[in-house]
Amino acid sequence: MKASNLPVDEARLWSDLMALAEITDPNKPYTRRSFTPLFLEGRAWLKQRFENAGLATRIDAGGNLIGRRPGAKPGNGTIVIGSHSDTVPSGGRFDGTAGVLAALEVARSLDERGHVLDHDLEVIDCLAEEVSAFGISCVGSRAIAGSLTDEMLAHVGPGGEQVADALRRVGGDPDRLAQAKRSDIAAYLELHIEQGPVLETEIVDLGIVETIAGITRLELTVAGRADHAGTTPMHLRRDALVAAAAIMSALRDLALEMSDRSEGYFVATIGEMHVEPNAANVIAGSVRLIVDARAERRLTMEHFVARLRERMPDVAAQNGAELTAITTLSDVLPAQGDAALCNALTEAADALGLTHRRMASGAGHDAVHFSRIAPAAMVFTPCRGGRSHCPEEWAEPGELAAGAAAMLGAILAIDRGAAKNGRD
């Protein structure tokens, strides 16, 4: 990184991050799950910080905390910057919060320079981006995109509470959700730690996210026969785990093949499996494998799923068991970063002397939902070892400040019309 004199206050941004991180379950750092008292404590702290920066705060019907800085030409629409302040259990200090506080730092920097944008500017802390105890993610950004459904509002969490009631508790209004839906957003920008190893490995300052990968989850059920492990000769077995092992290897080979093509980012993982009865002296009778696949291009995903459906039943059969079901658990389409916004981020990085690369995000983000209704883009900053969702998650102050500075530069360009809006 060559930048040394950034137009944002690196120390102030860092100090905010460390202060918000302290609002955690002391027994499980860093934990501030959405809808909990700790989350509301973090929100109260954020609200105060927003107001200290001269932002007018409100909570919208979707439970999002918004700090607003009016622009000089109200009809130009709103530039929204932010991320989320909730964490996973035993998560880190950067995932989400870095984006919210970098956005706040951008607003403060503008304020200190006395720079009034033509556009309205909003800093946003989106509600419940992480999968909460209610089993649903991106509650706030879905509301803004108009895609928070009644079925989602009826999800039940701790103590039998429904999402709708939890939303009320944090200041939202499930009965007036339409008010949360936005049509005035001129641009959405989100800074986030990469949560992967690419920027660190390649020694690049910033990732400019062209695409957020689509995510498809499949459940594969392998059926064998649960016989006695001592008394069943090798050639009379129908061992579901032996077949599942062959499927796991074949799936890894297929994923490598798909990722090695020049068709954009692709990964596929089996990280979760369930063996029945899972006893040392019983041959596995059945195994369920959860496949998590992420593809930058929809066609790649469709190709992968088709190949999986074509190949894996044979792999199971050749190993003495049967692939009895391939069930789609979820299927989210890829989201495209706005070309003009990506260019604005690129030019801002160049102007700051920061190295950068285009990349796809393998993780989901609030930006996915904003991208459905407005031009949106993300900037990734490096993190150590690609670690995330764990207490060891780490980024350096200068890395985050560089990302905030690039976002500030892009906003100035967007505001003066130098960045052509991708929706025009």
Added chain:
Amino acid sequence: MKASNLPVDEARLWSDLMALAEITDPNKPYTRRSFTPLFLEGRAWLKQRFENAGLATRIDAGGNLIGRRPGAKPGNGTIVIGSHSDTVPSGGRFDGTAGVLAALEVARSLDERGHVLDHDLEVIDCLAEEVSAFGISCVGSRAIAGSLTDEMLAHVGPGGEQVADALRRVGGDPDRLAQAKRSDIAAYLELHIEQGPVLETEIVDLGIVETIAGITRLELTVAGRADHAGTTPMHLRRDALVAAAAIMSALRDLALEMSDRSEGYFVATIGEMHVEPNAANVIAGSVRLIVDARAERRLTMEHFVARLRERMPDVAAQNGAELTAITTLSDVLPAQGDAALCNALTEAADALGLTHRRMASGAGHDAVHFSRIAPAAMVFTPCRGGRSHCPEEWAEPGELAAGAAAMLGAILAIDRGAAKNGRD
């Protein structure tokens, strides 16, 4: 099966089996775990049946229920026949009980013919053959063999009770365990359902067990790195589950190779595994695999373990992870059936017109412990689909009666000295 007019009462044996099976947890048929009130209820029923057959009953210091029929020449030693009446949770109606009740039927048949053996005859219900809630198997037969250790007696079960106290509760005497140890046993015979598919598949009436396989259990620990499944490119992963899958396939291949040699019975199974963190969106950071291997010959087992230790670290490394530990959880030597007793069973089967084959038992049995102190052999009868330790466990009345008849024929031969004692 050609036998039609067997020297035992098939209907009476079957009726006993079905009656004992009724003494079960009604919500989890068929459950009568050792040391429980239901087990004691089953024992009380058995004691009555033993006494009705003219047997003098007692419970020895090892908690075994013994019914004795004195012989004409007390110095000749004791012929012991039996098995166990305890079950696994949700087990079957035949595993163990078939051996106890077939032994009772043999004693009744002798009684009805007025045939007094030269040897004393004992029918035995060995205590707690199955792994109980105390985490230990073959409590009673270990006591008879003198191998129930103080460490085993100190095992703790439900409510913090020790094995020693549980043993007292069922009528045993842990302070006088030496009294349970036997040196007078001239022969031990045990009938058991095969618990495997060989006899049914080959359409053979009886299995004469030459060897009870040794059992070695190993735990393999595979270490990778628990990264984000969405953001970690395929070529930067250290996926413990991908490596574990390769190990499972290689282990199956090795087991097939070992079992295809002409070195006696061999099987190896991974039926139990633990994945961390086992979440769909996280690459597996570590996997533990439990290997259960059974070998008729000790050299085969040693060869298998050596090959596993030699090969598997490379398999893990070639798949991007590390095999950090191979731990021996348990290691039991094979037990040999007595040659003279096996011949006596063979000749008895021939005389009855029953088909038979020599075989190894892949499962452990009370006979393992008797074989350490006396000539011992087992006779296996077919069961449906090899199913056992489940409510579907099934054998036909005639199959069990054929086994009992062969045991009776062998006892008569042993008693008249026609079967040369393998220890002479």
